[in-house]
Amino acid sequence: xxxxxxxxxxxxxxxxxxxxxxxxxxxxxxxxxxxxxxxxxxxxxxxxxxxxxxxxxxxxxxxxxxxxxxxxxxxxxxxxxxxxxxxxxxxxxxxxxxxxxxxxxxxxxxxxxxxxxxxxxxxxxxxxxxxxxxxxxxxxxxxxxxxxxxxxxxxxxxxxxxxxxxxxxxxxxxxxxxxxxxxxxxxxxxxxxxxxxxxxxxxxxxxxxxxxxxxxxxxxxxxxxxxxxxxxxx
Amino acid sequence: xxxxxxxxxxxxxxxxxxxxxxxxxxxxxxxxxxxxxxxxxxxxxxxxxxxxxxxxxxxxxxxxxxxxxxxxxxxxxxxxxxxxxxxxxxxxxxxxxxxxxxxxxxxxxxxxxxxxxxxxxxxxxxxxxxxxxxxxxxxxxxxxxxxxxxxxxxxxxxxxxxxxxxxxxxxxxxxxxxxxxxxxxxxxxxxxxxxxxxxxxxxxxxxxxxxxxxxxxxxxxxxxxxxxxxxxxxxxxxxxxxxxxxxxxxxxxxxxxxxxxxxxxxxxxxxxxxxxxxxxxxxxxxxxxxxxxxxxxxxxxxxxxxxxxxxxxxxxxxxxxxxxxxxxxxxxxxxxxxxxxxxxxxxxxxxxxxxxxxxxxxxxxxxxxxxxxxxxxxxxxxxxxxxxxxxxxxxxxxxxxxxx
Numbered sequence: 001x002x003x004x005x006x007x008x009x010x011x012x013x014x015x016x017x018x019x020x021x022x023x024x025x026x027x028x029x030x031x032x033x034x035x036x037x038x039x040x041x042x043x044x045x046x047x048x049x050x051x052x053x054x055x056x057x058x059x060x061x062x063x064x065x066x067x068x069x070x071x072x073x074x075x076x077x078x079x080x081x082x083x084x085x086x087x088x089x090x091x092x093x094x095x096x097x098x099x100x101x102x103x104x105x106x107x108x109x110x111x112x113x114x115x116x117x118x119x120x121x122x123x124x125x126x127x128x129x130x131x132x133x134x135x136x137x138x139x140x141x142x143x144x145x146x147x148x149x150x151x152x153x154x155x156x157x158x159x160x161x162x163x164x165x166x167x168x169x170x171x172x173x174x175x176x177x178x179x180x181x182x183x184x185x186x187x188x189x190x191x192x193x194x195x196x197x198x199x200x201x202x203x204x205x206x207x208x209x210x211x212x213x214x215x216x217x218x219x220x221x222x223x224x225x226x227x228x229x230x231x232x233x234x
Numbered sequence: 235x236x237x238x239x240x241x242x243x244x245x246x247x248x249x250x251x252x253x254x255x256x257x258x259x260x261x262x263x264x265x266x267x268x269x270x271x272x273x274x275x276x277x278x279x280x281x282x283x284x285x286x287x288x289x290x291x292x293x294x295x296x297x298x299x300x301x302x303x304x305x306x307x308x309x310x311x312x313x314x315x316x317x318x319x320x321x322x323x324x325x326x327x328x329x330x331x332x333x334x335x336x337x338x339x340x341x342x343x344x345x346x347x348x349x350x351x352x353x354x355x356x357x358x359x360x361x362x363x364x365x366x367x368x369x370x371x372x373x374x375x376x377x378x379x380x381x382x383x384x385x386x387x388x389x390x391x392x393x394x395x396x397x398x399x400x401x402x403x404x405x406x407x408x409x410x411x412x413x414x415x416x417x418x419x420x421x422x423x424x425x426x427x428x429x430x431x432x433x434x435x436x437x438x439x440x441x442x443x444x445x446x447x448x449x450x451x452x453x454x455x456x457x458x459x460x461x462x463x464x465x466x467x468x469x470x471x472x473x474x475x476x477x478x479x480x481x482x483x484x485x486x487x488x489x490x491x492x493x494x495x496x497x498x499x500x501x502x503x504x505x506x507x508x509x510x511x512x513x514x515x516x517x518x519x520x521x522x523x524x525x526x527x528x529x530x531x532x533x534x535x536x537x538x539x540x541x542x543x544x545x546x547x548x549x550x551x552x553x554x555x556x557x558x559x560x561x562x563x564x565x566x567x568x569x570x571x572x573x574x575x576x577x578x579x580x581x582x583x584x585x586x587x588x589x590x591x592x593x594x595x596x597x598x599x600x601x602x603x604x605x606x607x608x609x610x611x612x613x614x615x616x617x618x619x620x621x622x623x624x625x626x627x628x629x630x631x632x633x634x635x636x637x638x
Contacts, residue, residue, distance in 0.1 A: 062536055063631035083540050090538020097634060101533040105243035117236045118538050162537070 009169050009202050010036040010059055015068035017054050017225075028054040030225040031068070038169070039200040041193065041215070043207050046222035052206040053174065055222065059204065060093050060172045061085050073169045090118050094163030096173035101159065102147040108158045109134070109143030115166045133161040137191050153184030157191065164195060170202040177209050185211055237543060241550035248523065255519040256559045262512040263563030263610050264570065266505050270606070271571045271596035272579065273501045277494055278597055281460065284490055285483050287423065288361045290454035291463035292470060292482045294319070299451060300479070300486060305334040305405050305444065309478065312450035316356075322469050324458045327359030330450035332440040336402035338382070338433055340390035347386065347431045349400055351440020351450075360454045363421060363434060370394045370419035373436055380415035383429030384422045392417050400433070404445045413443045509609065513617035516552060520621035524548065531625055532633020545619075545626035552618030553611060560607035571598045 017029040029051045036042055044052040057063040058070055061077040070078045073092050080088060089095075102111045109130050116126045134143050137157040147155050156176060163171050173192070177185035193215055195201050205212050213219060221229035245252045285291045294315065296307035309315060312330045319328040332351035337344060354373040358364045363381070364372040373379050380398055382390070392398060394417050401412045415435060423429055441447065455470065462468050463482045474480040484491040524531065531544055578593035 057631040060536070062634075063629070083542075086535065086538050086540045089536065095533070095536050097533060101530065101634070103240070103530060103534070105240065105247060114236070115537055118540075118543070 008035045009038045009040075009073055010034070010204070011069075011071040012055075012059070013069045013071075015055070015058060015070060016066045017051075017058060017063065018066045027225045029058070029065075032225070032227055034220065034227065034230075036170075036202065036204060038202055039196070040218055041196045041203050042218040042220060043205040043212050043216035044220050044222060045207060045213060046228075050222040051225040052222055054225070056172050056174055056204065056206045059170075060095060061089050090115060091166065092169045094166065094168040094171040096156070096159050096163050096171060096176045098175040098178045102155055102162070104147050107144050107146055108139065108150065108154075111147070111158055112143075112161045112165050115162060119166060129165055130161075133165050136195070137161045138187075151184070153180050153188060156180060156184070156188055160188065160191060160195075164199075164201060168201075170204060172204050172206075174206045175208070176205065177207070177211060182211075185209065189215055237546050238550055238554075241547055241554055244523070244547075244551055245554060248526070251519060251522065252555065255515060255555055256562060258515040259512045259556060259559035259610060259614060260561075260563035260566065262508045263560060263606060264567040266508050266606055267563070267567035267602040268570055268574070268596065269504050269508075270501055270602055271567075271574070271598055272594060273497050274597035274599060275575070275579075275594045277497060279594055280490060280494065281483075284487055285456070285460065285463070286362060287366075288363065288428070289483055289486060290360050291457050291460060292455040292480060293486055294453040294455070294473065294478060294480050295451065297477055297479045300481065303333065303335070305403070305451065308405060308446060308449040308451060309453065310449050312453065313448055316450075316453055319453060319455060319470065319473070324462055324468070325470065326456045326458045327356070328453055328455045329353055329356035329360045330437060331357075331452045331454060332437060332444060332446060332449075333451040334402050334405075334440075334444055336400050338386070338390065339399045339401070340392045340396060342391040343389055345386070345389055345431070347382075347433050349402060349440065349443075350432060350434050351437045351444075352434055353437045360456050366421045366423055367419045368422045370417065372419055373434065374418075375436055375438075377436070377439060378415050379418040379436055379439075381419045381421050381434040382417065383432055384420055385426065385430040386433070387417070387420050389430070394418070394420070398433075400435070400443065402443055404443075405449075406445060411443055411445070413439065415439075505609075509613050512610070513613055516555070516614050516617040517621055519555075520548060520552060520618055521624070523551070524621055524625045528628060528633050531628050532630045535628060536630040536634065541626035544628070545622040548622035548625045549615060549618050552614050552622070556611040556614035559614070560610050563610065564603055564607055567602065568598075571596050571602070 012032055012034045015029055015032040016027070019026045019028055032055060044055060046052055054063070058065050059072065061072070061080065065078050069076055075088070077085065077088060103114065106114065112130050112133060113126050116129065130143065134140050137160055139154060139157055139161070142150065142154065147158070150158065177188060180188060189211055192203055196203055205216065207213065217233050219231040219233065220227055221231065294309065296309055298304070299307040316328050316330050319325055330353060334349050336347065336349045338347045352363070352373070354375045367381070368384065373381060382398070390398065396417045398415050398417055399412055400415065401410060403409065404411050441449070457463055464484065471480050535541070535544060574596040575598060578595045580593050583592055
C-alpha cells in the first residue's frame with residue numbers, strides 16, 4: 001500500500017456562491033474555508049440544499065464563486081477561464097456523475113480513451129492504459145461494448161475508469177452509487193477504496209449514501225451553505 | 235478524428251430527425267437544381283424562339299430603322315452586303331429582307347399588315363418560316379406568291395389560290411402602289427401578332443412593288459455558334475458605322491433581354507429563399523439535438539473538452555448532414571432534371587413577350603452538380619455555427635445541475 005502524501009490538494013478560502021439578489025438572494029454556499037489533503041477519501045454530507053453540489057461544482061471548476069478563492073493542486077482555478085480551465089479539468093480533475101454520463105455512441109474503451117485523446121496521449125499508450133484500467137475495475141473483455149449494453153454498475157465502473165485513467169489529482173464523485181443496487185454500489189466503492197489505498201488517489205464524494213459514509217475517512221457536514229462539522233475518522 | 239467519429243455516430247442517435255433534416259436540405263437542393271434547369275430551359279427556348287424562328291441572331295439595318303421602321307431607311311447594295319457578310323468566318327447564313335407597312339385586301343375584307351419580302355432559299359437558312367406552313371406551300375420564288383398567317387386568312391376569308399391585293403407607299407416617291415398576289419400558303423407561328431398581321435412575298439416582288447432596285451431594309455444573320463451573337467468583338471459588328479447599325483438579338487429585342495436578366499435575378503432569389511428555409515431547418519434540428527443531449531455536452535465540457543471542441547462537434551454533424559443531403563439532392567436532381575430534359579415540363583399555353591411556349595425542357599449544367607452542392611455544404615455549415623456557438627458556451631454546472 002502506498003502512503004498517501006499529506007499535503008493539501010484543495011484549498012478554499014471564504015468561498016461564497018450566491019444566487020439571485022435582494023429578497024430572492026440564496027446563499028448556496030456561505031464563507032466556506034476548507035482544506036482537503038492529497039490521498040483523502042472524504043465525503044460531503046448534508047441534507048438536500050445544504051450546498052454539497054455547489055461546493056463540488058466550485059472545487060471542480062464547473063462554476064464560478066461569488067467571492068472567495070479555490071486553489072487546486074496549487075493553482076487558483078476561480079481565476080481561470082475558457083480553454084485554460086478546460087485543460088486544467090482535463091489534466092487534474094476526474095468526475096464521476098450520478099447517472100454514469102458516458103457518451104452513448106462511444107464504446108466503453110473509447111469513453112475511457114476520450115480524455116487521453118484530448119490530452120494527446122499516443123495511441124499505443126492509450127490502448128495500454130485502457131486495457132489496464134478495464135482490468136482494474138473488473139471490466140476486462142467488455143471494452144468494445146456500447147454503454148447501453150452494460151449494466152448500471154458496469155457503466156459506473158466505466159465512469160470511474162474514465163475519471164482515473166488520466167491520473168488526476170482528485171476525483172470528484174457526485175452520488176456515484178445513487179442509481180446502483182446495494183451489491184453493485186458496494187462493489188464499486190471497493191474499487192474506488194482500493195484505488196485510493198493503492199495509488200493514493202484523492203476522492204471527494206457528495207452523498208447521502210450510508211455505505212459511502214461508512215467508508216469515508218473524513219465526513220464534512222454541510223448545512224445551509226456552511227460547514228457545521230468536520231469529522232476525521234479512523 | 236475523434237470529433238468526426240463522434241459526430242458521425244451522433245447522426246444515428248435520432249435517425250428519424252437526421253433523415254428528415256437530410257430530406258429537407260436535399261429536397262431544397264433538388265428544387266434549386268430543377269429551378270435553375272427550368273430557367274435555363276426557358277432561356278434556351280426563348281432565345282431559340284427569338285433567334286431561330288424569325289429574328290435571327292443579328293441584324294443589319296440603316297441607322298434608326300429599328301426605332302421607326304421607316305421604309306425610307308434602306309440598305310443600298312444589299313446583295314453585295316449580304317455576300318460580304320457571308321464571307322466572314324463563323325457566319326452560318328445571311329438573308330436580306332424588305333419590310334414595309336401596307337394594306338392587305340381580299341374580295342371580302344381589308345386590313346393593315348406588315349409586308350415582308352424574303353429571298354425564299356436564303357430565308358430557309360435564317361428563319362423557320364418555311365417550316366411553319368400549315369396549308370399550301372412555301373415560296374418557290376415565282377412571281378405573285380404570297381404567304382399569310384392563319385388568323386389573317388380567316389379575317390380576309392381567303393383560301394389557297396384566292397386573290398389578295400397589297401397596297402403600299404413606294405419608298406422614294408411615296409406614291410401608292412398596288413400588286414395582285416395569289417395565296418400560295420398559310421403559316422402559323424403561334425404568335426398572335428405574326429399570325430394576324432404579317433405577310434411574306436418574294437424579295438423580287440417586294441422590290442418591284444416598293445421600287446427598290448437592289449435595296450433591302452434588313453439583313454438577318456445566323457452565326458455558327460449562338461454565343462458569338464453576344465461577342466461584340468466579332469468582325470460582323472465592325473461593319474457598323476454612322477449610317478448602318480449591326481445589332482444582336484438582345485439589342486433588337488430589349489423586352490426579351492430585360493426579361494432574361496430578370497430571370498437570372500429570380501433564380502438567385504428563389505435559391506436564396508430555398509436555402510434560407512433549409513438553413514432554418516438545420517438550425518432548428520441542431521438546437522433540438524443540442525437540447526436533447528445538453529447533459530452529455532455538459533459532461534464533455536466538464537471532463538476537459540474545450541469550447542472549440544464542442545463547437546467543432548456540432549459543426550461537423552451539420553457538415554456530415556450537408557454532405558449526405560448534397561449527395562441525395564444531386565442524385566434526385568439528376569434523375570428528375572434528366573427526365574424533364576427528355577419529356578419536358580408542360581406549362582399550358584403560355585406567351586411571354588410574343589413568344590409562345592407550351593412545354594419547357596430543362597437544361598442541365600455542371601454548376602448545378604458542383605456549385606450548388608458546395609453552396610449547400612457551406613450554407614449548412616454557416617447555419618450550424620449559431621447552434622454550435624451556443625453549445626460551446628454551455629456551462630457544465632448548469633447542464634448537469636441535476637447531479638453536481
